[in-house]
Amino acid sequence: MKFHPHNSEQLALWDAQILKPLSQRTGYAESPYTYERIAVQVLGSYRDHDDYRDYLHMIGSEPLYKWDMLFTGMPKEILPETRAEVQKILQIHKETPLSANRMMAFFHGANLFPLKGTIYDEQYRETFKLWLAMLEERYPKLQAPNLHRFFMDLVKWSAHYFPRWIAEGRFNDEVPRVLWYGDAKETEVYWLYFLYMYGCDVVVIHPTGDDIFAPYRLSLPVHRLDEEIPYFDFPFEKPRRLRTVAQKASEELQETIYGEHSLHYPWKYRDYAPQNRILQTTYDEIFLLAREHTHIRQGFEADKTNVYIPTLFAKIVGVSRHKEEYMTRLKQLVDDEWTYTINQLPAVTRQRANMQFHYRDASVNGKLQPEKMMELAVWPYKRLAIALQKGLASAIIRLIEEAPIERLASETQAQYEHYLFGQALAIPDEAIQLFQRFDYAYRSPTVVVFYEEAKGAFTREDAVLLKLLNMLGFDILLFNPTGQRDIEAYLSTDFYDTHWLEEMSFTETLEAILAHRQKPSLNDTQTKIRTMFKRFLN
Structure with a gap:
């Protein structure tokens, strides 16, 4: 029986996902046997260090997790006959180097694989071959003296854990859940990686932020917390926290004002991942929504990890017959401090480096x-x-x-x-600076692209830039007075609105529009008259 595990993509939710039976995880299938494996390094700490210790105590003491806490100590004893068989094979390999297949056959024939005779033996043999190949990348031809310890530990620990896991039914709609905390020796790192490749759930926690796999060019998905702190022993006993009356009152006030169900206070979603939802609007609505806070727009919401931002993505073709209004609206957009204006194309060069x-x-x-x-x-x-x-x-x-x-x-x-x-x-620096200022629930940055034929042609690279910025929550507005093709050559019209105005023009320039002085409206004139009368009467 072979397993086909795939890693969970929801690293921030690993502690809930790992409690699910395999059959309830994403992508589960019985033939071939496929399931979602929880594999993550949780590096760093919450900003509140006491909360972090409480959290570690909770997951460590909760029976539902059924952890194998391997960091607490693994067995050191190995049967003399087992040790002799391993030494015999390694001596043969030293004298006449064995291929991965032959070495696997020797170990299997010497009954050094704990799952021989079970339906899980095939998975163990395949994992052993992958483990050998991985070791050989670091130690060519598997000839380094310290590899003796690697093989001894693998055989010893496999013989201790795998039969117990099978006897406990740990492969019936679940896999062993391995927890490791803190640093690890090289042989321990390769053992953890063996379990990962076999298909176990593997969680590694390290408050200092150190990646224990990186020095050996191995990789396990990483979920980083807010900050890195000095190492401390795993809290098997509930940590004691003594807080002052003032601190408790402050925390209660924060919860009252800034709790999950409160209003959208500043930077509430700073740790969330932005995802956009494109709004379909009329031409006139664009200029109203562009200044409106995103949390007021239809469709704004957030879950535990994502904030969903309603955005504008529109192409305005031609020029309005109401020229004064068209110029005024465009000038107000460009003059806004939240606008990144593109008038020279391409806005970004093609990256030539081999990626x-x-x-x-x-x-x-x-x-x-x-x-x-x-x-x-x-x-x-x-x-x-x-x-x-x-x-x-x-x-x-x-x-x-x-x-x-x-x-x-x-x-x-x-x-x-x-x-x-x-x-x-x-991404240009101007856009990155706006992204840094962007508080997802408030003003959305706007990219205004004004197309002039004399100032370059729209490119595929520009389309990539605009689409990515829109996915980050930016409003994208393309003004094309000429009606010529630009973004539609590279991006499907499913991803943006197109608004056709009454006239096509080949003489409009952004410079002229920005220099245009708005004529006073009737309301402005009436206001000035009333002001003059008030001054006269006073």
């Missing part, structure tokens, strides 16, 4: 991971707050998965994904 290896390094089992993207040397957004980096990385992953930008006939799927990945790392 193949960066894309690979940011992936686990072929899927991009936000935490690994943030660790790349080419990741240009490291100066942003961690929460913003995670939100941006998640949006880039969605951009690549949803693939809204037209793929060229000459591109392979891999080339297309690498292209999007590279372009997503080239």
Whole structure:
């Protein structure tokens, strides 16, 4: 029997997901046996360190988790005959190097595999071969002296745990749940990785933020908390917390004012991942909604990890017959401090660097991971707050998965994904600065693109930029007085509205519109007259 586990994508919700039977997890199938595996490193601590210790105590003491807390100590004893068999095989390998298949056959023939004769033996043998290949990448030809300890520990610990797990029914709609806390020796790291490759749920927690797998070029998905703190022993006993009366009162006030069910106070959603929902509007509604707080717009909501932001994405073709109103509205948009204006195209250059290896390094089992993207040397957004980096990385992953930008006939799927990945790392500084100021429940940044034929042509790279910014919660407004094709050459019209105005014009320039002085309206004139009379009467 072979397992086909895939990693959970909901790393922030691992503690709830891990309690689910395999049959209730995402992607479960019986033939072939496929299920969602919980594999995560939880690195760092909450801002409230006492809450963090309480949380560790809770998950460590809750019987429902059925943890195997391997960090508390693993068995050291090994049967003399077992030790002799391992030494015999390693001596043969030392004299005449064995291939992975032959070494696996020797171990299996010597009854060193604990699942021999069970339906789980095939999975163990396949995992052993993968484990050997992984070791060989670090220790060529498996000839390093310290590998003796690796094999002894693997055989010893496998013989201790796997028969017990089977006897306990741990492979009936569940898999063993392994918890590791703190640092680990190299042989322990490779044992944990063996269990991960076999298909167990593996959770590693480290308050200092250290990735115990990184030094050995191994990878387990990472979920980073708010900050890194010094190491402390795992809290098996409930931590004692003595808080002052003033602190308790302050906490109660914070909960009253800023609780989950309160209004949208500033930066309430700073740790959430932004996801956009495109609004369908009339032309006139655009200019009303552009200044409206996002939490007032229809469709704004949040769950435990995401905030869903209603956004505008519209192309305005031509010029209104009411020229004065058209110019005034556009000038007000461009003059707004929340607007990033693009008048020279292309707005972003094509990234020529080969992204193949960066894309690979940011992936686990072929899927991009936000935490690994943030660790790349080419990741240009490291100066942003961690929460913003995670939100941006998640949006880039969605951009690549949803693939809204037209793929060229000459591109392979891999080339297309690498292209999007590279372009997503080239967001202009003006947009990044607005993103840093963006409080998701309040004013949404606006990108105004004014197309002039004399100022360059719209490119595929521009389409990638605008689509990604929209996915982050930006409003996107393209003004094209000429009616010529631009974004529709690269992005399906399903992703934006098009509003056709009465006249096409080839002479409009943004410079002239911004220099235009608005004529006073009747209301403005009446107001001035009333003011003059008041002054005269006084």
